[in-house]
């Protein structure tokens with residue numbers, strides 16, 4: 001009797017089929033009223049007493065195995081039946097999901113950082129909410145000095161403001177590291193300006209700083225020329241005009257030859273042949289000393305540019321507000337930019 005149970009178990013374990021009808025037939029043949037398992041269970045009373053325990057366990061296991069097998073077969077066959085009934089056409093093209101793209105400012109930010117990265121500039125970042133020292137005083141803006149009005153500031157209180165430039169990050173870098181320093185600081189900056197096609201109260205900058213022994217104005221010029229050619233093309237020329245910033249001396253404004261007319265004169269460059277792209281200069285010795293760097297040993301240069309401005313020139317965007325409106329018709333045009 002025990003062998004019979006084992007034999008049946010093997011048979012059941014090996015059973016397979018392809019239709020729900022076959023599963024039903026299998027159920028009737030095994031645990032139906034006159035099924036093989038049911039009949040064997042009926043034999044329980046004839047099993048000698050000493051084998052009753054073992055037989056009981058085995059027959060229960062057999063019954064459970066059959067039930068599990070039936071459930072499993074049913075489930076998988078029902079599923080495949082649903083799939084064939086709904087007639088899913090797997091050869092149909094999928095529905096389009098629109099791919100996102102990087103924001104043009106992110107594209108240009110990365111490009112600027114890559115260009116300077118190739119000549120050894122690291123990237124440094126700092127807080128958007130700054131104290132007076134890092135945004136102004138360390139950078140040679142004395143209290144009450146009119147130069148502070150060059151940058152209309154959002155003050156939080158007397159001491160704290162939203163940073164007006166990322167030069168504040170460079171102060172932090174100078175305070176916390178030793179020359180040689182070669183770093184670019186990208187980030188959001190804030191100025192209390194009326195929003196127009198050419199200005200916004202929030203915009204983005206990348207500022208650069210290089211400090212070492214014997215850094216000269218020629219190094220600055222060469223670095224900016226390299227940047228302009230990488231960014232706008234091999235034929236680009238640069239022009240430096242004297243300017244004023246409290247933290248650099250001498251200071252200059254940097255122009256590049258107009259991308260549209262190559263310097264011949266057009267509407268974009270207002271017939272001057274040049275477009276302004278950034279400010280720069282030799283770091284004022286006072287700034288180095290303020291940040292714990294000996295100005296008798298070290299010198300350096302700094303420069304700063306607006307990412308919006310570079311992007312507008314590069315892609316001929318005529319209104320700065322486009323960058324903040326998130327209009328997909330505008331953003332989609334930059335899909336292939338990387």
Ligand code: PHE
Nearest residue numbers: 165167279280281302303304
């Ligand atoms: N910090 C200046 C600005 O925001 C730019 C600048 C940086 C100019 C470094 C000169 C040197 O306008």
